[in-house]
Amino acid sequence: MNQVIAASSESADAIPIWFVTKASYAKVAEGLDPAERRFAETSGFRPMPGQFLVLPDRRGNVSGVLFGDSAEATSRFLAGKLPTVLPAGVYRFANRAQDTRLAALAFVLGSYRFGRYRKNIKDSGVKLVPPRGVDRREISRIAEGVFLARDLVNTPANDMGPAELAEVALKLAEQHGAKARVIEGDDLLAQNFPLVHAVGRASTRAPRLIDITWGNPKAPKVTLVGKGVCFDTGGLDLKPSSAMLIMKKDMGGAASVLAAAHMIMDRGLDVRLRVLIPAVENAVGGDAFRPLDIVPSRKGLNVEIGNTDAEGRLVLADALALADEEKPDLLIDMGTLTGAARVALGPDLPPFYTADDKLAADVARHAEGESDPVWRLPLWRPYDAMLDSKIADLNNVSSGPFAGSIICALFLQRFVSAAKSWLHFDIYGWNPSTRPGRPEGGECQAARAVYALLCERYGRGDSG
Template sequence: MPYLAETIDLPIRLTAVSPDTYEQWLAQAPAHHRAWLDAHDFSCKAGKWAALPSVDGGIEQVIFADAGDAWIDRLARAATGLPAGAYALDCDWSDEQKRQAALGWGLAQYRFTKYKDRPEPEARLVLGEALERQTRAMLDAQNLVRDLVNTPTEDMGPGDLGAALASQAQAFGASFSVIEGEQLLEQNFPAIHAVGRAAARAPRLLSLEWGREGDPLVVLAGKGVCFDTGGLDIKPSSGMILMKKDMGGAAHVIALARLVMQAGLPVRLRVLVPAVENAISGNAYRPGDVIPTRKGLSVEIGNTDAEGRVVLSDALALACEQAPDLVIDFATLTGAARVAMGPDIPPVFSNRKDVARGLVDAGETTEDPLWELPLYKPYRKLISSDIADVNNSGKTAFAGAITAALFLEKFIDPDIPWAHIDTFAWNPTGRAGRPAGGEALGLRATFEFLRQRYATTA
């Protein structure tokens, strides 16, 4: 996809015009432009643009309304509506504002074409070399999440997810390893094995390692449930239709690892992805079972459809064994998070106030919103068990996102800073810059947080 260009001769000017000064701008415009705009009843409102003709019938200039709540939305409609050609911004925006608008331009032009040819917009936005490089890095990472999540499970099973992580390892000189099938039991990952053992494709734990010894260790863990039937507590068909996206947490940490390695952040990075299918067969784990975990805690299975937290328990326990400087997990964990926050805003939970605040602030900077929810200790009683250390399902429907986070917290060493992001990884409906389907939600915010946290150690 063309998206962006570093430079090109004689691009068409893409001029930002404020609604407040539109009449003043119009009064100074050439007569044929004024006539054109009047004939087409142009209104200078957010999302509106107009291609202005030259005297020979070509496009001389494009104006668009410099308005809206988010910079990332400024060019989204123009990106998919303009005819083929190269366009260059004509405005007094800062580099950061241009970068956000250019990112929105590229995100709007995304098309998932793995199974069906779809016309791609051919309008290119011309940027300088530095801006193009920075924008493309984030654009490629965000679209990587979209591609991984949009791919159906037949082609995105545990092995395919492993291949996606291995590809990033190869691209940036990182090491990649996998623990698969019965090896999970031999190497003490019983929870991952229990959830994934019923599927035809074996469960596995994927691992990427990158960076220099001596740099602070950062561990990213991503829920990699490639399809979730709900297990024996089977979902209805309406609840199962989107479950190809249940590996969205894994997609986020794979893309985030790409950004970290591409930027050369001074960290030692480890990525852990428990990759399974929550399937149904004669050996599926059952409601009422008590399963062991790597940390030594026993888990009573109150609901086999609360499997994501179970597979993450082993990964988070492993993450803490190397005493990292920071652990962050991404997971499409609860419908309760969507009820509380809607599809666009993932809640973040953390055992450190500065980490939670830093992530929320980074989300505001990058127009990638996150919102802190509490690890409210009195709700621990909702996941208590009479026969095991903890239950994987709350006793009521109340506070489902919080009780899921409290479950995960049990597998975190309290001395280690940790954040959990309950992302949706999906746009339920399409709009400018945000096509329906897989989406990166929390990716930009988390990378900005990591960049700020570790840039001072360079």
């Protein structure tokens, strides 16, 4: 990633990129070399969003780039297209984009390639000189977090099981001087995490609970909880093959939480951060939990299993109960939880839930500001009765086919009672196709918005 951000010594001969719109193009064109201007005219370039033109000098070398910008909030990542289309070289922004900071971030994020298993993937050789007024280190730490999450999600489950996910989390904790512990296998039962154990016990790879703490113990307590289902077969309620195909991404909540944790710790925000990740594989085996089993929870609620494919909320429930015990100021969880969320809002727009209206407004504002889109859905109390069980405290699924994402949020809310504020994200963690700054494959969702929220609430930290 750092290869994409040019060193200051490389800026002298950097190739200019001019951001242009219909309103600004004429003025930019006036400042071009006459030969460049004629080339743009004969090429039929039009300053439409996302359109680009590489300009040659008289010797045939690249002398500049015209790039169509947009004032639309949904288009502020357009510059993420540039690393995939430009020839090798060091570039600079010659003028200001509609949002120069996001354009620089998108440029870096658009350079991402997952090359672990393909030896012929070469670096594009495209670099960007950080624009004036844009914090180079801040762009780097955000991109590092996003790339970490993408790498984790893109890695297939044979190389990213519960043990491997725990190893990555422990390395991240060590990198930032955080404390960490991992509770594994039957120790989960001994330490009262029965739901995590039940979901993961059928796999040959033991379930785990990863617990990281960092920061000043006297600072405001912020806890992040991420769903770490490293592969989801659906359990005995087996998924069809089409639905199982990309279930390596079912630990996307854990990946996004670790991305946010890196940003927070690297920035040195004034928080006491805790990260909890239940890491399991929902497998099929003789020891698998069954439909209509009743499993106790850390909270003391007995849960009837209406569907073994609704396992993510089960492992999150135990982790949320643990987090809630120390009454954090802000408790946030993320998970790739429901197909209903995708039906309602698609893959690019994760729903979020909270009973705190001020928090919801702040999340929405930062999500828009960071081009990290999310959308609030309600914790609709009348639907709570859909979780009723005739023989247990609650069921893990609804008694009907409706409002699946809301029902999941209401289920999780049963395990949070002491936290001052609780925020739940039902993310997808995957880009079905490539868009500017967002290559096809694993994606980090909601982490950048959460990070911006925490920067505003708990101090700016060390931005350098």
